[in-house]
Amino acid sequence: MPEFSHTGNVKKEFVRKMFDDISPSYDFLNHFLSFGMDIYWRKKFIQKLNIKNDISILDVACGTGDVGFEILKRHSVSVTGIDLSPKMVELAQKKSLQKKMDNISFIEGDAENLPFESNSIDCLTISYGFRNISNYEKALEEFYRVLKPGGKLGILEFSKPTSKIIGFIFKIYFHHILPRIASFFSRSDAYRYLPESVDFFPSRHDICRKIIYSGFQRAELHDLTFGVSTIFLGYKDE
Numbered sequence: 603m604p605e606f607s608h609t610g611n612v613k614k615e616f617v618r619k620m621f622d623d624i625s626p627s628y629d630f631l632n633h634f635l636s637f638g639m640d641i642y643w644r645k646k647f648i649q650k651l652n653i654k655n656d657i658s659i660l661d662v663a664c665g666t667g668d669v670g671f672e673i674l675k676r677h678s679v680s681v682t683g684i685d686l687s688p689k690m691v692e693l694a695q696k697k698s699l700q701k702k703m704d705n706i707s708f709i710e711g712d713a714e715n716l717p718f719e720s721n722s723i724d725c726l727t728i729s730y731g732f733r734n735i736s737n738y739e740k741a742l743e744e745f746y747r748v749l750k751p752g753g754k755l756g757i758l759e760f761s762k763p764t765s766k767i768i769g770f771i772f773k774i775y776f777h778h779i780l781p782r783i784a785s786f787f788s789r790s791d792a793y794r795y796l797p798e799s800v801d802f803f804p805s806r807h808d809i810c811r812k813i814i815y816s817g818f819q820r821a822e823l824h825d826l827t828f829g830v831s832t833i834f835l836g837y838k839d840e
C-alpha cells in the first residue's frame with residue numbers, strides 16, 4: 603500500500619509544499635546522500651545533450667538551478683529555469699547572484715502548463731524532476747510544443763538498476779538507510795517519498811514510449827552507473 607499519492611493534484615500540492623520545506627537543506631543532502639554522484643550524473647547528462655553555443659535552454663523543474671549553472675560553465679547559451687516551488691526558485695536566484703552568472707533567469711511555473719510560445723526553445727532539460735510531475739503525458743506534450751523543430755529534450759531520472767546485486771544494495775540504501783539519515787536534517791517524509799516515487803516511476807522503456815507518443819520522432823536512453831540513473835533524449839524533427 604503506497605504512503606503517497608503518485609498522480610493528480612494531490613501529488614502536485616504535496617510536491618510543491620515538500621520542496622518548499624526541504625529547500626534549505628536540498629543541495630547539501632543531495633551531495634551528501636548520493637556521495638557526490640548527483641554532480642557526476644548531471645555532468646554526464648549535460649555532455650550527452652551535445653549543446654551548441656548561442657541556443658536557448660529551458661531547464662524545467664530546475665530546483666536550485668545546478669543544471670543551468672553547470673551548462674553555463676561550459677557553453678555560451680541562455681538558460682531559463684522554471685520550477686513549481688517558489689522557495690526553490692528563490693534559492694536558485696540567490697545562487698545565480700552569488701555566482702555572478704548572467705544569461706540565466708528563474709521563474710515559478712508548472713511543467714504541465716509552460717508559459718512559453720510554441721516552437722520557441724532549442725533544448726529542454728529536466729533533471730530529477732520528471733518523476734515528481736503529476737501528469738507525465740501532459741508535461742511531455744508541453745515539452746514537445748515549446749521546442750523548436752530540430753529541438754532536443756533531455757530527461758535525467760532515477761531508474762531501477764540493471765544489475766540485480768546493485769539493485770539489492772540500492773534498495774536497502776534507498777528505503778532503509780537514506781530516509782533515516784535524512785530525517786536528522788530535513789522533513790522526514792520527503793525521503794520516504796523519494797524511494798517510493800522511484801518504485802512507482804514507469805520503466806525506462808515505458809518512458810521512451812511516452813516520449814514518442816507525445817510527438818517526438820525519436821527517443822533514446824542511456825543508463826548511468828548500472829542504471830541507477832538514466833538519461834532519456836527526445837528529438838523533434840526539423
Ligand SMILES: C[S@@+](CC[C@H](N)C(=O)[O-])C[C@H]1O[C@@H](n2cnc3c(N)ncnc32)[C@H](O)[C@@H]1O
Nearest residue numbers: 621663664665685686687712713729730731734
Ligand atoms: C528533485 S528536484 C530536482 C531539482 C534539480 N533539477 C536538480 O537536478 O537538482 C525536483 C524539482 O521538481 C520540481 N517540480 C515538481 N513538479 C513540478 C512541476 N509540475 N513543474 C515544475 N517543477 C516541478 C520541484 O519543485 C523540485 O524543485
